[in-house]
Amino acid sequence: MRARPHLILEQQPHGLCITAAHAASWWARAIGLLGTPRPPADGEGLLLDPGGAIHTIGMRYAIDVAFLDRHLRILRVASAVSPNRIRCAPKGTRFCLETRSGGLPSTLEGDFFTHRQGE
DSSP, rough: OOOEEEEEETTTTTTTEEEEEEEOSSHHHHHHTTOOOSSOOTTTEEESSSSEEEEEEOSSSSSEEEOOOOOBBEEEEEEEEOTTOOOOOOOTTTTTEEETTTOOOGTTTTTTEEEEEEO
């Protein structure tokens, strides 16, 4: 993935920890994971800020997406979103977290992430 500021997102009690590149500019969000030959590694992702509906048009692989509110509460998890698909964000979405397919258990809905700046 491209060098961008990143955050460490941690979810308890499941112990899920994701180092996410922070895509806060229009251009960074527009590019997203497009053009990358393979999905993020295990434990890595991309946080779209602000986030909304997402698409996988032109992507070469499936991804998991978590739609988060402003408090980092997980509103919905879209698992294994295939290439050339669109997923609408639920009401209240502020951020979208994209990871490799299988990177986000669907049981996370309703839980919260905490965050800290990456080293």
